[in-house]
Amino acid sequence: MCKVAVVFKVGTSDPGLTPTGATFERVDSYEFGSHDLLGPGVGIEALTRQLRTLQLQPSEDAMDLLVLAAAVFTADTTISRFHYSQDSWTREISLFVPVQQPALWEAQQDRIQKILQFLTGDFWTITFRARADAALLLAPGTTYTKWHPGFTARPTDVCLFSGGLDSFIGAVDLLSSGRVPLLVGHYKSSDVAPFQKSSFAALEQHYPATPLKRMKAYIRAPKDKTLGVRGDEKTERGRSFLFFALGVLCAQALGPAVPLIVPENGLISLNLPLTLSRQGAYSTRTTHPWYIQQMNELLRGLGIPNLIENPYQFQTKGEMLDRCANRTLAAQAGTMSCSHPATRRFSATGYGNRHCGYCVPCIIRSAAFGKAGLHDASPDRGGITGAGKRLDVKKSEGTDVMAFKFMLEMRRRRPNYVTAAIRLTGPLPDQDVPAYIAMCNRGLDEVDAFVQQVTLV
Incomplete structure (x- = not known):
């Protein structure tokens, strides 16, 4: 197996290191920080500026979690599975990450490696070392002693805000219950940023009395053009590790009782393997x-008391939409759920990023609107519309519909098929399995009602 090393450097005085103890086919070195980067790296100047504006000063341990997450994101998106694995999927990646308290992080090394293997399907080895400059502080300093001037309330929650329907519903439900969420979104291109902006504007317009703020985190792994396609990997299975780190960073700075809310419907959260080829990290x-x-558990081990919560883990997307505190607003907000909104930028209705209508998230979204009896105001590129739609299974537009139809047929033939499929997604508490089975069956019922109009050819 091809071994690849990624070395992160923090601060201007960090010389990095030369990995030893193994033979690496490739060793990449990156800078990290808010200073002017002299080489390839991940800059966080804009992020620290926003933290300072919002008067958020996270701990150095929370900042080190962000360093680790940026290193993971960089490795995950710049190391090609095709070129650096024997099976075109499983990579062997070694990360070398500087932190303020190496002993604290070394105690969590095994857990971190297991988390990353679960997310990406790769073998990870994490080596922590002390920061080259022991006096270096990554968290932006602030002299403020109170929340942002003019704000009437300090945020009670941090809520991930992707520009998608689920995160929008999560924000609406929090706001409607009198909570004040700080919305945190990540973007690395123009694919989702416009939807985050427009959906945030919809919330501002509908809740003018609430001091609503959002964190816009632009973090993108540098691309080495000399590597060509070998330096580009689009699967991004580890991306949520970065999302969670950004959310935890803000929650920890706000206070120990502030949770990180991750709004996601249960069907997508479990992400059942629709076919035998989609098991494990392939989904x-x-x-x-x-x-x-x-x-x-990792946060507790690091001494960070904030909890990550998904209040919708036992709800389908249709149920989330139907039970939303403001269904009409959710339907009209112009959110984006597509897994590849920029694949084709032009349609008969003009240019711009739109829902493809054929991928798994698009199918589940359309089924949810059918369940709720609402019209989806978000732009699309056609997708599955109209009775008697015919899709070619030899083309990409028919792949996921065929996968859903396979799952639905297997469920019809074998009553326990969904139970087995749920077990394949990963470990689950035994006491929660019946609720997950019931939720998945309801979600599949929503999809079934939607794809019945489609004929595969």
Whole structure:
């Protein structure tokens, strides 16, 4: 197996290191920080500026979690599975990460490696070392002693805000119950940023009396153009580790009782393997219950008391939409759920990022609107519309519909098929399995009602 090393450097005085003890086919070195980067790296100047504006001063341990997450994100998106694995999937990645308290992080090394293997399907080895400059502080200093001037209330929650329907519903439900969420979103391109902006504007317009703020985190792994396609990996199975780190960073700075809310419907959270070829990390596990539970254990081990919560883990997307505190607002907000909104930027209705209508998230979204009896105001590129729609299974537009139809047929033939499929997604508490089975069956019923109009050819 091809071994790849990624070395992170923090601060201007960090010389990095030369990995020893193994033979690496490739060794990449990156800078990290808010200073002017002299080479390839991950800059956080804009992020620290926003933290300072919002008067958030996280702990150095929370900042080190962000350093680790940025290193994971960089490795995950720059090391090609095709070129650096024997099976075109499983990579062997070694990370070398500087932190303020190496002993604290070394005690969590095994848990972190298991989390990353669960998320990405790769073998990870994490080596922690002390920061080269022991006096270096990554958290932005602030002289403020109170919350942002003009704000009437300090945030009670941090809520991930992707620009998607689920996160929008999560924000609406929090606001409607009198909570004041700080919305945290990540973007690395123009694919989702416009939807985060427009959906946030919809919330501001509808809740003008609430001091609503959001954190816009632009963190993108540098691309080495000399590597060509060898330096580009689009699967991004580990991306939610970065999302969670950003959310925890803000929650920890706000106070020990502030939770990180991760709004995600249960069907997508479990992400059942629709076919035999989609088992394990071949399907995304970005909000799987076991992953969230392990992240909470990691936070406790690091002395960070904030908890990650998904209040919708036992709800389908249709149920989330139907039970939303403001269904009409959720339907009209112009959110984005598509897994590849920028694949084709032009349609008969003009240019721009739109729902493809054919991928798994698009199918579940359309089924949810059918369940709730609402019209989806978000732009699309056609997708599955109209009775008698015919899709070619030899083309990408028919792949996920065929996978859903396979799952639905297997469920019809074998009553326990969904139970077995749920077990394949990862560890789950025995007492919760019946509720997950019931939720998945309800979610599949929603999809079934939607895809019945489609004929595969």
